[in-house]
Amino acid sequence: MAFGKGCHLHLIDGSAYIFRAYHALPPLTRKSDGLPIGAVSGFCNMLQRYIDGNANGSDAPTHVAVIFDKGSHTFRNDLYDQYKANRDEMPEDLRPQIPLTRRATEAFNIACKEIEGFEADDIMATLACQARDAGGRVTILSSDKDLMQLVGDGVEMLDPMKNRRIDREGVMEKFGVGPERVVDVQALAGDSVDNIPGAPGIGVKTAALLINEFGSLEELLDRAEEIKQPKRRQTLIENRAQIELSKQLVQLDRDMALDFTLDDLEVRDPDPDKLLEFLAEMEFRTLSKRIADALHVEAPVIMDTDPGGTEVEGPADLPFAPETYERIRDMDALQRWIDRINERGYVAFDTETTGLNEMQADLVGISLAVDPGQACYVPLTHRAGGADDLFGSDDLAEGQLPLDDVLAALKPVLEDEAVLKIGQNMKYDAKILARHGVAIAPIDDTMLMSYAMNAGLHGHGMDALAERYLGHTPIPIKELIGSGKSQVTFDRVDIDEAVKYAAEDADITLRLWQRFKPQLHQNQVTTVYETLERPLVPVLAQMEMAGIKVDREVLSRMSNAFAQKMAQLEDEIHELAGEKFNVGSPAQVGEILFEKMGLEGGKKGKTGKYSTPADVLEDLATEHDLPARILDWRQVSKLKSTYTDALQDHIDPDTGRVHTSYVQTGASTGRLASTDPNLQNIPVRTEEGRRIREAFVAEPGKVLLSLDYSQIELRILAHVAGIDALKAAFRDGQDIHAMTASEMFDVPLDEMTPEIRRQAKAINFGVIYGISGFGLARNLRIPRAEAQGFIDRYFERFPGIRAYMDDTVSFAKEHGFVQTLFGRKIHTPEINAKGPGAGFAKRAAINAPIQGTAADVIRRAMVRMPDAIAGLPAKMLLQVHDELLFEVDEDAADKVTEVARDIMEGAAEPAVKLDVPLIVDAGRGGNWAEAH
DNA sequence: CTAATCACG
DNA sequence: GACGTACGTGATTAGC
Structure with a gap:
């Protein structure tokens, strides 16, 4: 039947139904596997009650649809980024039930409609107007006041819980104006639930008074000077733009393009097989029985399963x-x-x-x-x-x-x-x-x-x-x-x-x-999966496909220079050693240094060969030239083989760019790993190495933009361990290492020396890694007893740190995992092991929540970034743990910096409110060396 | 295929 | 009391 005169359309506010069902019922779970289904159960019951009600009533609909919201970003967010910003995130056990409510609607054979980027209210507004224009009647099953602007001329609302009809008079009662002026009142009064600003100090009562006096919002704003009360007059004049924005936000879109028509919404009888199959899948026994009775069919048998027990044959x-x-x-x-x-x-x-x-x-x-x-x-x-x-x-x-x-x-x-x-x-x-x-x-x-x-x-x-x-x-x-x-x-x-x-x-x-x-x-990792893992996939895919431009000429020239330098060093080394050998073989280097030359400090590994790591060679280098030259050779060799040579092979012949792959599951802490090539370990610490970054360039007319979190792990430590002194220092923007040094060594800040600060810095980092006297001693090249003294003193001055470490380790021992602030779990299976492995596991457990929380923060920023920079001439290219690198049109660099920095600095919110600010530093240039 | 080494955060 | 130790990664090379 084509929709027209005599037809009656019911529009059900699906999202409101879901939330009502969710909050009305205890957190029920499906018996066989623990899937939360409380909201689905309530939703189905409401639909069934709705159908029962129609069967007995004389005012049954000819057409019906359940309308859902879809996507969190709508045109209203583009108008006003704070729109609905103070809403809590969806509860973890509700999220997985949302798709099930769509399936439930379909199982009842009721039309189920949603449109990406639009709120249900807009779809309902459009449908209601179409139905009214076609000469039909409309009932909106909702109590949402935002929908009251639609009432009138055959459109009514029905509060499904109170079973109360809302017509013109009902709207007058609520807003003090007729439906056609409801948006004007809402624009003035604002709304704290949806975060509509409105006019400060003006509520519904005053708004209605003003609108009734002037006739409309536009009239009121144009003639604001005529308002008698000085305070009110000033508010309206000063906040005109905000009020006009508010009106745009509350005004429903009645003219959406729909990919279906009213005729598609015709009431259909449910298919008993499909409906009961769905109810059986959800394991709703009572409801299945009731519906089966109503449809005069046999109720399906739902087996009792044994959760957690022996595997059920399936x-x-x-x-x-x-x-x-x-x-x-x-x-x-x-x-x-x-x-x-x-x-x-x-x-x-x-x-x-x-x-x-x-x-x-x-x-x-x-x-x-x-x-x-x-x-x-x-x-x-x-x-x-x-x-x-x-x-x-x-x-x-x-x-x-x-x-x-x-x-x-x-x-x-x-x-x-x-x-x-x-x-x-x-x-x-x-x-x-x-x-x-x-x-x-x-x-x-x-x-x-x-x-x-x-x-x-x-x-x-x-x-x-x-x-x-x-x-x-x-x-x-x-x-x-x-x-x-x-x-x-x-x-x-x-x-x-x-x-x-x-x-x-x-x-x-x-x-x-x-x-x-x-x-x-x-x-309990649904939120982690839904917010930190699943939405990151398309973001990473885009970054990888974008790639970064690498100048082959620059690399090639450097490779040649490095080759020359290596040959030269090799000659010197052979000269000093008095014989030719493979400098690239640690075993041969060990032989020469520790046997032929008889130097001290030679340790053999489990393979029976001498070990010759850089720190050992550095110690020897103070006395001898040979180890110093070997270190030089190793540095050049590393830069050439791993970077200037290898990177050239990774330049894609089609795009001229290098496309890394991120491994989302690479690191247990939540960090990403970068492979083929690894672009997360491009040299930066030495001047010579840093020059490799000059080969990473922006296209002509563009710049590379680097934004990195400043001290993010230490900030997170200050928060999770609750160290007031550290928190205050971060809030005041102090030099955190200098402040630590001052606190520990009783040196006033204005007398701080670089050396003392360096030691404090090493301790701060050590803490993040699960500090030990041995490790700190090795890092600072000081006696172990002295290092231990530093650590004791640190714990004395910041007792919360020790408590955090102890708590974290005992949590890990009890649960077998530790957690980040965002709920990510990192399992620590070795934590209760005996022997040398125990120390490793302990330090890893201490580090994981800090490193992992930082990883979660930047993941959240990355997930939000595409929407934030949509429309700007900018691409996100790389992530290096605490840094994001963008390629941006030169003249948009300021704007992108501002937008991306906001996203990054606010990335923890609203899920977590840190006690310390997150600060992002930015740099830009024609290549990565300049940008960083 | 593994260990050693060294690049990054 | 001794043991062995900073956390998380990936690429390259030597040498079995």
Whole structure:
């Protein structure tokens, strides 16, 4: 039935329903796996009550929809960055229930609508106006006062809890004006819940009085001079802009572009099978029974499972059967999979490629899985001839679909907000797909789930996870492509073999996901996963794809200079030693120094060879030239082989830039790791090394912009250990090392010497690392007893530090993990071990919350950064633990600095309010050396 | 494949 | 009382 006269549209405020349900019910969890489902349960009950109510009433709707908010950033945030800024973050156990409420709505066969970047209120406003214009009636099921502006001319509201209708009179009662002037009153009165500023000192009562007197807000503002009360007059004149902004914020968008029509919202009867299947999945026994009765069908049997006890026989225990995986040969078969995926709402996804470099590797095939044991592989560009054919063939093998056709068919699903794509290390697949114009989203990643739950316990690669959690050893890739010199690329692999391998990966990923998903809550790391891991994937992918421009000429010239210098040093060294030997061999260096020359300090490692680290050679260098020259040679050799030579090989031939890969699960503390190449250890400490950064350049007309947190770990230490003196020093912007030195050595600040300050600095850093007398002594080159004296004195002056360390270690001993301020867990399995390992584990446990919290802070900044700099001519390129590097149009550098600095300095909030300010230093220049 | 060394925060 | 120690990474090279 087309919507028109005589029709009656119901609009249900989905988000309000969810929050009501959440707060009305205790935190119920699904019995089988602990998934929180309280809000879903309440939501379903409310929907059922709503349907029951309509069945008996004479005023039943002809059309109905549940409308949800989608995305946290809307046009209102663009108008006013503080919009809804004081809202608490969504509770951890509610977040995973949000998608389930969408599924619940669909299970009830009620239209479920949301539009990215818009609030439900705007969609409801648009629909209400369309319905009214078509001559129908509208009831909005909500008590939200923001919706009252829509009332009138056949539009009413109904408070579903109090069952009270709100019409024109109701609105008059609430706001003192009619619906058409509600926004004017709201603009003046403001709203603390949504953080609408309004006019200071003016509430609803006064606002209504003024509006009624002048007729409209615009009239009032234009004739503000006529207001009798001087205070009020001044407020309105002074805050005109703020009031006008407030009006824009409260005014609902009644004219949104919708991708559906009123006709799509027609009331439909639920499909009993689908509805009951969903309720059974949620394990809602009572509700299932009640609904089954109402629909006159049999209620499903919901098994009692035994949480935490023996594993319940389930699909995850299905044996792996590689020969049952499907090989996709035609578009019909592919379409059947796409249909299944759409029905399901999720799919495990994996790509096979010709290499590990996402910028260069070519797509070879795609695998999909929707149920354990149900997986397929779509071969795309396998070559004819196979792996045994020495010469290979560039012709495509038979029985494959054209890559473009397959991607065109899959693209809508891969980009569908309603279909979750599950992967293991999805950043890789996302980058491959991005090169084919597919922006995969939303995603879940089993590697990141494992990392959020089990950092510090074990690795998070697919093979390790399959072994550990599924008791299954995946087919080794080496069986297909070989290893070493005879290794081939995946496109040379026989397709039938590839099916078994590739589809198995998707199958494993799906099974891991089914296992991990509910465990996130049980481990209380849902927020960590949802805010620090999952949203970082697209951010890192963008940074990696952007890359940084590296000037090959600069590197090449430096390499030549280094080669000359090495040859020269080598001659000197051989001369001094009296014989030729390999300077690059620590064993040979040890022989020469400690046996031939008979120098002191030679220690042998477990291999029986002399050890010759830099600090030992430095000690010897005060007396002898040879160790000094060897140190010089090593420095040059390092710079050449690791940097000036190796970096040139990493310049991408297509982009002329270097594209690193970040390993999100690389460090147990939450830090990122950078590989191929590692751009997080480019030299900076020595002048000679720092010059390598001159090769990292901005494009013409642009600059590199470096923003780094100042002393972030020490600031976090001051906060978590609660050291008032340190906190005060940071708040006052003092020199923290000088202040520490002054406190410890009783030297007034104005008499501070660089040497005393240097020692205090070493102690401050030592504390972060879990200080020991031995370590400090070695670092400062002072007797161990003296170092211990420093430490004792430090603990005496800052007793909170010792308490923090003791508390952290005992927490680790009791729980087996430590935590960051943002809830990240770092497991410490060795903490209760005896022997030499105990000391390591203790210091790691002390360091992890500090290093990890700093890592969380910059991750939060990175997640927010793309939105913050959207529209600015700027790209975020690199992260170096406490630094972010951007490439920016020269004339936008000031603006970007301001925006990015705000994001970084405010990154802890609102989740954590630090007792110390976070300060970000900025620099810029044509190359990285100038910017840093 | 591992140990030694050294680059970074 | 002795033991062995700063925290977190990755790349390169030598040498088995």
